Amino acid sequence: MDGACSRTHGKGNPPFGQLGRRAFLLGGKAFRWLNGGVRMEVFTPESLPPPQSGRFRYGVIGSPIAHSLSPAMQLAGFQAAGLDAEYFRIEIPKDDLAKAIPRLLEAGFQGWNCTLPHKTEMFRIVTQKDPSAIEAQSVNTVRVEGRQLHGFSTDAGGWEAAIQETWAVPLNNLQILILGCGGVGQSIARRLARSGCGSLILMNRDPRRAELLNLELKPIVDGRFPLSFLPWTDANLETTLKKTDLIVQATSLGLRETDPLPIPAHFLNAKLKVYDTIYRKGFTPLVRASRERGCSAEDGLAMLLQQGILSWEIWTGKTAPKAAMRQALWQAAEREK
């Protein structure tokens, strides 16, 4: 779990004590009534319905947002905990974030998740920054405290928890390649720079981005383990993969079924662990190709679950009902276990 996030539990004013008790007193039948707030459609800040007294309000903002599986997972968590809360998908175009925030506050939100393209801009806007947000230099979770916005990042904590859930292996022993130094790749690399790993190599389509990240992280790593960047070429990939334990695929390649594989399949050897931060129904082409080559490979659904669990706990101050959230997310992704 994300240490930075767990440190914040109990701070602020977790709002559910009274309602949780009410839900409990109303009994099982009340859960359906309390959670009439299932909102699977897409809203804009202008089209949101008026807030209802006593019902807490959360959501996910981004563009595009229609594909988001977060409502199913978060609502299942609220329902399992007996909390009266709703969760909306809200489409906010790239340049409209600053003007959308007052509308969200007027609409009674206690917090929201924040996805592409807003995570960096939200980091600039929030009034308080959790250490997890400062480390990631981005915000994917906001908790409203009065008129103040408290920003967190659960991306790296969610990724760490997903890796542990998948392989239960100490990162300190792993030679790691991060492919893709955009927002998610940077968050994971910044976490590893602090927490440590066996070695870390950074590659990105635009090599300057990997070089800049390498420069930023060098003083943090301070010689504790080998850190480097390499231009993303087939030759470099082939050599690097021979001494890699874990590949973290953090580009957007694989979002579409027709995307090329980020790594030629014949470079994948059976001793590799492959974690693709993307998830797709039926798994990503990289996960499928890796498994065909005998690798242990997982996609980003577990990361989505774990970062959502951390957000839920930041908002409520409670321990998340993880099994219910997992089941709802797996169902929404049509991936029953």
Ligand SMILES: NC(=O)c1ccc[n+]([C@@H]2O[C@H](COP(=O)([O-])OP(=O)(O)OC[C@H]3O[C@@H](n4cnc5c(N)ncnc54)[C@H](OP(=O)(O)O)[C@@H]3O)[C@@H](O)[C@H]2O)c1
């Ligand atoms: N599982 C989860 O919970 C979770 C959470 C967040 C994000 N994600 C996934 O992570 C992915 C990356 O998100 P992000 O926030 O890091 O996005 P981002 O900041 O926009 O970065 C995109 C990255 O993809 C690379 N890229 C884009 N098109 C490429 C191509 N055709 N060939 C090679 N590289 C390409 C970019 O390289 P350049 O720098 O060269 O443009 C950059 O490294 C998203 O697709 C998202 O689905 C998953």
